[in-house]
Amino acid sequence: METLADIGEDELIRRLVRGLKQDASVIAGPGDDCAVVKGSRDLLLLKTDTVVEGVHFTPDTPGRLVGRKAMARVISDFAAMAATPRHALITLIAPPQTAVKRVLEVYAGLRAMAESFGVNIVGGETSTGSQLILTVSMTGTAPNQKWVSRNRARAGDALYVTGRLGGSIRGRHLRFHPRMQEAHWISRHLPVHAMMDISDGLAKDLPRLAAASGLGFSVDLPSLPRSPGCTPEQAWGDGEDYELLLAISARTPRKQLAAWHTAFPKLPLTRIGTLVEKHAAPLATPGGWEHFR
Structure with missing residues (x-):
């Protein structure tokens, strides 16, 4: 019998969304950081994300950091599309023996992160379960044609990442800033x-971005910006960095790129490779996180 472990997360999602019917109100469905639908004036973006005890945090993780991470992950998806998050619903699943204090601390973390980005928590749901699970569902807006997708890249585009990669398990996966x-x-x-x-x-994530535009990629692993003490392989495959990966025109003037360093002098913006035609792409080095495997 075929199992989820056999096919992995990406193939499961492909099978689940195959043949989904969508009307003209849907601008972008499954496959991007957020869904995009028509609103009354601006475009409406929607996203939901879940953190699970034993997968995304441990029973010993402070409640405030659990809540902070749950909210920050969704806000990061809105950032990835240059959109603005607005309203959130929270679903909490917890064992009956969970201390009330821990749940209140989780919500304190959720609220603090939401408030720092102007997000309103407007409701949600609670239920009992065998482990602590938090789901954040969020809506937001973007002006028409002003949002950034994954699927408009072009062969020859330069690949860049913000910040430094690798080693998030040391604590940054709980404290990152979208x-x-x-x-x-x-x-x-x-x-x-x-x-x-x-x-x-x-x-x-890089293969996902390239595939969304029908492209391949070439990356110089030694050039990856790394967190202190990390190897290029860790920067490539550790995960939960929550930095931005972007494809920009290779013809971008140096002066235009240099403006980044004026705006964000403490945050690197590093070129790591190029998007290429799919048939010209070298074999990718495996790595990264995949649910069910």
């Missing part, structure tokens, strides 16, 4: 064709 300000700056000042956040590791 690159919202940086993403909106990129959308206004650089000819960005595609963008996403790096959640499952560059080894998983």
Whole structure:
């Protein structure tokens, strides 16, 4: 019998969404950081994400950091599309023996992160279960034609990442700050064709970005910007970096790129490779996080 472990997350999603019927209100369905649908004036973006005890955090992780991470992950997806998050619903599943204090701490973390990005928590649901699970569902907006997708990249585009990669398990996966300000700056000042956040590791997310545009990629592993003490292989495959991966025109003037360093002097923006025609792509080095495997 075929199992989820046999096919992995990406293939499961492909099978689940195959043949989904969508009407004219849907601009972008499954396959990007957020779904995009028509709103009354601006476009409406929708996203849901879940963190699970034993997968995304441990029973010993402080409650505030659990809540913070759950909210920040979804906000990071909005940043990846240069959109603005607005409203959130929270679903909490917990064992009956969970201490009330821990749940209140989780919500304190959710609220603090939401407030720092202007997100309103407007409701949700609670239920009993065998482990602590938090699901954040969020809506947001983007002006028409101003959002950034994964699937508009072009062969020859230069690949860049913000920040440094690898070693997130040391604590950064709980304390990262979504690159919202940086993403909106990129959308206004650089000819960005595609963008996403790096959640499952560059080894998983870069192939997804390239495939969305029917392309391949070439990456110089030694050039990857690394967190202190990390190897290029860890920067490639560790995951949960929540930095931005972007494809911009290779013809971008140096002066235009240099403006980044003026706007964000403490945050590197590093070229790591190029998008190429699919038939010209070298074999990718495996790595990254995949659910069920």
